[in-house]
Amino acid sequence: MKTFLISAVIGVAVWGGATTPSAKATPFESDAALSPQTKIDEAVFASLKKLNIEPASICSDAVFVRRVFLDLIGTLPTAKEAKEFLEDKDPKKRSALIDRLMERDEFADYWAMKWGDLLRIRAEFPINLWPNAAQAYHRWVRDSLRENMPYDKFVREMLTSNGSNFRVGQVNFYRAVQSKDQETIAKAVALTFMGTRAENWPKEQLAGMAQFFSKIAFKQTGEWKEEIIFFDPAKTATLATNNLEQATTAPAEPAEKKKKGEGSKPAKLAATFPDGTPAKIAEGRDPRVVFADWLISPKNPWFGRNIVNRVWSWFLERGIIHEPDDIRPDNKPVNPELLAYLEKELVAGKYDLKHLFRLILNSQTYQLSSVPKSKSPEAEANFARYPLRRLEAEVLIDALNQITGTTEKYSSPVPEPFTFIPEDQRSISLPDSSITSSFLEMFGRPSRDTGLELERSSKPTTDQRLHMLNSSHIQRKIENSPKLQALFSAASGAVSKPPKPAKFRKGVKVAPPVSTGPTSEQKKAEVINQLYLTILSRFPTEQELKTVAEYMQAGSKREAAVDLAWALVNSAEFLYRH
Amino acid sequence: MSIKFTQDKVADVIADMHGGRISRREMLRRGLAGTAGLLMADCWSVRAFGAPALPKGKTAKAKSVIQIWMWGGPSHMDTFDLKPDSGQDYAGPLKPIPTNVDGVQICELLPQLAKQADKYTIIRSMTHGNSGHETAAYMVQTARKPGDGQVYPSVGAVVSLFKGYSAGYKGLIPPYIVMTQLQGRFSEAGFLGSRAKPFATGGDPSQSKFVVEGVVAQGISEERQKNRREFLHKLNTLDMAMPGNDRLAAAAQCEKQAYDLILGDAGKVFDLSQEKDELRDRYGKTKFGQACLVARRLVERGVPYVTINFEGWDTHKGNFQAMQRKLPELDKGFATLLQDLADRGLLDSTIVWWGGEFGRTPKIAWEAPWNGGRHHYGKVFTHVVAGGGFKGGHVIGSSSEKGEEVKERPVYPVDLISSMYELLGIDGAAKLPHPQGLDVTALPSTPAAGTTGGKLTEIM
Structure with missing residues (x-):
């Protein structure tokens, strides 16, 4: 860090006019x-x-x-x-x-987060996927994005797969709903892949589409909370189950009685595509497949x-x-x-x-x-x-962590076994919106209850402002930042550690440090440049340099540098995409 | 105030819920803003929404609620519903003691509360039948059944919506506070969105300084606060590049409110050094005890809803050691809160609501690895209410001999919550703002048979 800083000071002194087009008033x-x-x-x-x-x-x-x-x-x-x-x-x-x-790992992380909102990747109430299944679902989504699976295949996989919720991640699409009846599933499909709100459709239209999802069966296995999702031609009705979690150790609640069809012969499906065309489904054929093929057709x-x-x-x-x-x-x-x-x-x-x-x-x-x-x-x-938008909760905390070199601790205390997230994991790669975090909640992380885009809120609130301006959480990140320490010390004019004496360096004879190093003014300018580049990804303007220099005149230089970092992370330019 | 203006404001509320991505005009066009009501601009939460008028000649008895939330689910058998004759496998080692109300007994580890029994009513027949933390927490705090496609807001979000800024509350302190952490696995806000969440204080009120996240900073002088605020404004180059931008103006409004709180006197409500040491000791110098004292100070200043999130009641293992450790803390804080509210004439206007998401299995798991643990139990459990128009000194309902079933007078969450709303003057049929404009009310319109035992008229 020190070496980098010093070489940067000697090497470059570019800011303001040099990079900002001179004719423009704004950077x-x-x-x-x-x-x-x-x-x-x-x-x-x-x-x-x-x-x-x-x-x-x-x-x-x-x-x-x-x-x-x-x-x-x-x-x-x-x-x-x-x-x-x-x-x-x-x-x-x-x-x-x-x-x-688009080739970076974070690309898959970030877009898996976005898809996680729409695909409702949530372990707990009201979606109740369960942690293992939420993780499997997320992993499948992330892997698909990483390998750039074509979108039509991505959708078809989710709609037609069979298997265990812990092993075949994409089957969780049908579990990530507040109740597993066929109309609820049809609404989720219509919302997610057709961008339309089927609850506003005529009743028959929704009922016709729901038929395609009437043969999905869910079967428990010996493993706790594992479920096999599969096509069951003999299935007669989808129960509107409440999707309730039950505690391991709770006494058995009266189980919902299985509503078996009166006769054992399954009724013929009266499935109708949302455009009104009746579907012809051969006996024994999975109606989900028929629907998926209709859906992803280029003509649709x-x-x-x-x-x-x-x-x-x-x-x-x-x-x-x-x-x-x-x-x-x-x-x-x-x-x-x-x-x-x-x-x-x-x-x-x-x-x-x-x-x-x-x-x-x-x-x-x-x-x-x-x-x-x-x-x-x-x-x-x-x-x-380009629209001004506040950074998403996860992106914001990741950015703050990157700037300051700090981390967040996430864990999920309910249910057992507890979920612990490694400290260096980015917030954008959290698989599950059930992971507890007051910061993420405060800054509008969606709960993933419905899969609606509007669940994610980018509105400013007073508690967000209080938190950014004045919380110990943010204050600690800045003041104790392992990454910004060197800059803060440099600003205060503290003597930076001299380079290691020549004798300790392997084989290379290095000249003793030149006494005519950068002046304290140059040093200060470089600190300001670095803070601007780190936080706002640009060099300061002439006007900004002047303002900062004035602020640094009075009082503690270190405090002033801390205040600069604080001011920059509290500026609209940092908090918003622009 | 003209109807038009009011409708515009309601549209604002709903536009807010859409993350500001829908224009007000669009909202009006789509008829999502048909509810009339008085509104006050505010960045704190979902803005104040039309408070339903009370029936003529009626005034609400209760102004505020203090909710002592026993996250994890406290054992009814070891607190307020002891069964000394149910045998070693059920009763456990804790014994009942008499209270200042004839015939009412509670746990021996709650001696202070025993002296306050005339102030509260014990409901020993709470039930909803669910034994999963999240679902049960949802049911107890929303009066709704899960799985109907909606996630309803909690009592706290609803009360602070109807009793906050729309009902004349003008404080800078937000109308819905939780000490010290959010419930975490429970959304509080439901479909109202993250802006309807309570303000979580963070920090620890039992420390010498209660560092309320964002409001009370440590080590930053007022002068430096002011200087750096000015510095920030000088450096706000993006704002200067687009003067009059409505989004930045909204953010600036929030910032102003934030600074009013940081630099003004309102935050002093969290300064417990203003209280006498003797009183602070009576509350107990614990996180929970001091949170009770802060709660009293908050309702004294008109804050309509305060939740004390008291964790640690999920006692699968070593239930009785946990009771030995935690009940004295509960006892001091809760009992002193009731006495203190009464002394200041606040108990009549403040509902104190104690309880968790469920009770715990009456049969004790003595075997390893539980070693005297109790598990989740939603079939029957206990809640306690006091003040705000609820009579004290009563017991409602009862559980069976071994505390396993409701014996008499079941009380479902909707019964308790609708009773509180009545005392608070909140109409259960009042519309809630909904992001998709659905017609939803504060309470379910007609609770299905077998899901209600009726309001708590016995004590109202």
């Missing part, structure tokens, strides 16, 4: 010309033009590096990563970075529209149809051409979601600054700028 915008680069831009800019809305400028490199790290891998760039990107002269560096990030408009619209909303906050999981005939897309283009690309790209990600992230639309140029109330809904 958030760039001078790059705004002209449609992709089909996405053509569609978006055409609609903006029609509405007479001026789009924002293209964002600066500093904004881009931070944004794309957060959006793609839920991770803040380190000071080094940010600096390298800022100093990279390659004109194609933005798209190169997008490609690189629901399937592609749902996912491209969701993906769009994940990067730009609003769906082209909004809300993204409330698609219905009277909820019109704000930009039909854009939606149609993305749907076409999904099929052409063989359901490769990374292809879709690439298309969106390389567009100028995505790379617009969040600083608006238009006051039109329609601007946001038409994607005239």
Whole structure:
């Protein structure tokens, strides 16, 4: 750390004007010309033009590096990563970075978290998957994302697999519901993969779809809480079980009586696809398979529209149809051409979601600054700028931990056996929303009760502000930060430890430290630079340097440096994606 | 206040619940904002929602609730429902003692509470039949059955919604406080979302300084607080780049409220050095005891709902050692709270509600590895209520000879909760804000047969 700091001081003194385009007043915008680069831009800019809305400028490199790290891998760039990107002269560096990030492990972690919300990966009430099953489900989702399983296959796997909830992770889709009756399952399928709220459908439509899920059976095994999910042709009715957990040691509650069909002959299925077509299901054939094949057909408009619209909303906050999981005939897309283009690309790209990600992230639309140029109330809904969004709970605490070099302790005390999470594990890779954490709850982690996108809240609250500004939790992280200590000491002008005497170094004769080292002013500037790069992924502006220098004039220098780190993590620029 | 304005405000509430991702206009269009009610802008929680008007000529007796939540499920057989004649395998070593109410006996480890029995009523016939922590905690604190596709908010979230800012509460201290940690495996807020959660104090009130997370800092002078606030504002380059941004304005509003609390006097409610040592000793210098004292100070200042989350009652192993250790702590805190509230004239307007998610198996597991443990038991258990219009000195219902079944007068969670709501002036048919605009009420409209024993009219 020390060596790095000193070499950095001697090596570079770049900040402010050197990296910020001089003509711009903010470090958030760039001078790059705004002209449609992709089909996405053509569609978006055409609609903006029609509405007479001026789009924002293209964002600066500093904004881009931070944004794309957060959006793609839920991770803040380190000071080094940010600096390298800022100093990279390659004109194609933005798209190169997008490609690189999609190959990182955190990519799978972060998107498994997102999918975990929608797929309701929760061990406890009201979903009650049980810890082992929640972990198996999460592992399957993460592995699928890691190997970039095509989206149609990803969905088909979940809808058609059989096996143990502990071993075949994807079967837990059918267990991750508040009750396992066929209509509840049908609603979950419609919401997750069709982006539509089946509870608002006509009754017959839902009942017809529910038939496809009427032959799913759940069987206990000898292992505690293990369940086999399988196709049972003889099954006659799905009980609306309450999904209740029962304690190991509790006396047996009266078991729900099995409702056997009156006659033993299973009635013929009257399954109907949601578009009204009756399904022909051969005897002995698993109706889930028939449904899945209908669902993932490229001709099925629901399937592609749902996912491209969701993906769009994940990067730009609003769906082209909004809300993204409330698609219905009277909820019109704000930009039909854009939606149609993305749907076409999904099929052409063989359901490769990374292809879709690439298309969106390389567009100028995505790379617009969040600083608006238009006051039109329609601007946001038409994607005239990048939306300001607070960091998700997990991403925020991970970023704070990365900056300060600290960790969080997570465990789950109920039920036994307790779940312990290794301390160095990232919060974005927590498998289960039942893991207790008041911080994550406070900052809007979804409970995963329903799979609705809106469960995750990004609204600011007073308790969040109190916590960030004034809690011992955050205060300790900063003040005792193993990573920031050197910077704090350097700011206070404390003599940094001299390099090891030459005699201890292997074979190499090193000159004694030069007495004309960096001046205390240079040192201070470097501390400020490092803090800005570490926390905001950019160099400070001239104005900011001046403000900080003034603040450091009075009182304890160390305290002032701590206060700087505190102020930066409390700034909107840190707390929000922008 | 015009109806239009009110509707706009309700739309705000619901838009909030959607993480702010739905415009108010959209909400109104979708008819999600049809409920009228008075609202006050607030960053604390789900904003105040229309408080239902009380029937004419009626005023609510209770203003606040202190909930002593016995997380884990305390043994009814070793606290308030002893069965000395049920034999060694059931009764265990603890003996009953008389109380200041004729004929009512409680555990010998609760001598202070025995002197306060005229202030509270013991409900010995609580039941819901579930023996899983999470589901039972949900049932006891929401009056709902699980598995109907909705996750309802807890009593605390509902009371602070109806008795908080909409009912004229103006304090800077949030209307729903939990000491010191959230329940963890129980959502508290349900579909109201994370913003309806209680404010968790963190810290430990029995320490020389009760460091309430975010409100009371250690080692930062007021001057430095002020200086760095100013410093932060000067460095807020993104705010300066987009003046008037509505999201940043909302965040700034929250920040202002936060600083009012950090720099103002409201946080002094947590400063127990303002209390006499003698009183602090009577409460017991334990985390639970001092939390009881803080709870009294909070309701004194009008906070409508305070939960004391008292952990450690899941006594599968060594139940009796745990009772020896924990009951004296419970006894001092709970008993002194009742006496102190009464002395200050607060007991009439404050409901004190004691209980956990279930009881524990009447039959003792003497064998290894339990070594005298008791397991989960949802068939029958005990809760205690006092104050706020509940009469003291009574016992409601009873359990069977060995404490295994309800013998008389079953009391389901909905019975207890609807009784509290009546005393608080909360209409069980009042609408709750719902993120998808569903028509949901504070209490189930008509409890199914076999799930209600009726309100606690005996003591109201």
